[in-house]
Amino acid sequence: MQENALTVTHLEKTYAGGTTALRGASLSVPAGNFFALLGPNGAGKTTLIGIATGLVTPSSGALEMFGIDAFKEPERARRAVGVVPQNLNLDFFGKAIDIVVNQAGYYGIPRSVALPRARALLADLGLGGKMEARTRELSGGMQRRLMIARALVNEPRLLFLDEPTAGVDVESRRGMWKYLRTLVEKGVTIFLTTHYLEEAEQLAKRIAIIDKGAIVAHGTLDEILALDTGPTPTHEDGFRGGRLEEVYLKLTHAPANSAHL
Amino acid sequence: MTPYEQWISYYTIIRKDIVRMLRVWPQTFLPSIVTSALYFLIFGAFLGSRIGQVQGVSYIAFVVPGLVMLSVVMNSYMNSSFTMFTSKFFNRNIDEILVSPTPPWIIIAGFVSSAMLRGIITGVLVLAVALFFTHLSVYSAASIAIFIVLTSLIFALAGLVNGVYAKSIDGINIVPTFVLTPLVYLGGVFYSTELLPGFWGTLTKFDPIFYLINGLRYGFLGISDVSLATSLAILFALAGILLLTNWYLIRTGLGLKQ
Missing domain, CATH: 3.40.50.300 (P-loop containing nucleotide triphosphate hydrolases)
Structure with missing residues (x-):
């Protein structure tokens, strides 16, 4: 069953x-x-x-x-469980990489494991060049993708x-769909x-x-x-x-x- | 969560807040240094020489413990109340912790520890400023350490209750302005309560800050208006009540969850 x-x-x-x-x-x-x-x-x-x-x-x-x-x-x-909420709830002064690594920390995942995992997730979601950017500097679509990376860091x-x-936008949405499908396949x-x-x-x-x-x-x-x-x-x-x-x-x-x- | 995982979660909460504190140091550490330097200048150099001695020591030496306590109280309280309130009210990033398996007592320990750290660091900085104005003797280093840590613990816990429960920014600002400041000034920062007439002297004994200031003053000068055992008993009881209140609020989600 x-x-x-x-x-x-x-x-x-x-x-x-x-x-x-x-x-x-x-x-x-x-x-x-x-x-x-x-x-x-x-x-x-x-x-x-x-x-x-x-x-x-x-x-x-x-x-x-x-x-x-x-x-x-x-x-x-x-x-x-991971969750991507409807409303943006990011620390707007935090860096993208820190947001994801800190979330891993709340799940008890050490930084040595969280850092490479966070880098890989951000790269997969098209944020590889924005890891050190503060979240307030990201576009709305990038902030959404950052929230997905944050929700996935605890696997x-x-x-x-x-x-x-x-x-x-349509292009980003299609990119997200493709990525979400790969998650289901996993x-x-x-x-x-x-x-x-x-x-x-x-x-x-x-x-x-x-x-x-x-x-x-x-x-x-x-x-x-x-x-x-x-x-x-x-x-x-x-x-x-x-x-x-x-x-x-x-x-x-x-x-x-x-x-x- | 295993104890190791809990430690990582606790460390993450503290680390995030320390990074924030250091990023905005002109807001977190500088104000207390500037304010205390002004107090030392006015009450030490300008007015102190005219006031003379209080309980056998110079006036500036008498007020140093109270001013150190003032900075510890305010910084510990405001750090936990503002950090909690802003993370639940402005961008809801407290949800990052609430959706995780981090248990309530780790959330309390994390927020309180980082607030204590800010309070203690600021207290040490104010003490360093005091050394530019007066010579400080140490009567009991253990008493100084115990009362500074206890002060930061009590007010970090009190600030967290305020931060969790506050429903608007007014709810955060009202307490330091209308409750903490009067308690600090009436607790004997600038005078010995022995100088107060009967009713006011009795009223001061209901002020927790009176016991904290006396404990610290004993550590520096060896003088106190009340016994250390009484101070410690009252303060530990207060810390226990505040801890239980926090645990209840965060366990039930009152003020945090819908």
Whole structure:
């Protein structure tokens, strides 16, 4: 039986202000998969990643990463995890190389191991010439790639990417896709959230769609696409989307529809 | 994490902060040197000669321990409070540590140790400045070391509580201005509390800085308004309470996590 990298069971989160972000969300991500979680703004995607990575405290539910209870043994569960957050959270006075090496340090990796690993990662991500640059001197796309290098320095088995290509130009985005595919080939499980549906369609083998804090569809890409039965309609606004976009729009605009595959 | 991995994480937190401290040394180390030099000039050279002796020593020699303590208190406190607050409020790079397997007590130890280091280094620099103005005798080197380390520990822990819990930059600035500064000045930096009338003398005994200054003054001059054992008992209790508060805040994520 294939191991799950992530298992989320009836996860609920209501913030202190009263906003409910997750309403019993459940999903599973088999290890070694490229998984995409899609949903509109405020659907609960970032909250789910925040809970998995220890940045958000859940209200109830359960979450396991590689079979380890992330709420009972948070430090042990987080050893195998890397995260690229949605918002830039770099120390703008730090050098690129130091950002990555320090992150390795927080995982208990000595500098002698971290330095060559950080150099290799930065070079792989096209930042070989920017290692000594301060992060505030980097472009937005470079800062995003630096955050990916930082998330990979502990060699995670599960990598959370929360809208990593937001605001990144097409060329850089394609470069990122290519790099992420090589990670999956090496056995890394990727959990991606994105608003670019073609990105999910190109990369992900399994997809979940979340709306108003609940998972409304969950399955392989083909299973999700099969939910689109009719011909691709032209909408009232005059636009016509791809197949995944049509399924997405149907599910996120019709709360009664729910498909768990 | 294994103890070795925990050590690396602890070292990384400290190293990162030391690099920052050295990069902005005109903000971290220079102000205390300039301020203390002015104090020594005014209270030693200008006013000190008119005041005469306090408890059998020259006025400038009497105020040196208090001014060293002032710099240790302020630097330890502000380092941990500002470092924690800026990393959680302005760019959220505290998340780098929070998503890692670093346990809460290592996070506390790292932030507190680097703040203590800044406090102690600044205290030593102020002491060096004092030597330009007066001759300093050492009555008990052990007392000096213990009270400087204890001061930096207590105020680094207090600053961390403030940094974790503060919800705005005002929450960080209010405490040093309206709490720490009055506590320091009323704790007997510039006078012996024996000179205070009954009510004020009693009130001073509720000020933790009073015990710290007296401990340090004992180390230099061999004089104190209160017994060392009482000072140490009160200060260790205070450090314990602050440590537990920090552990609770970081373990639960109160003020750090959503």
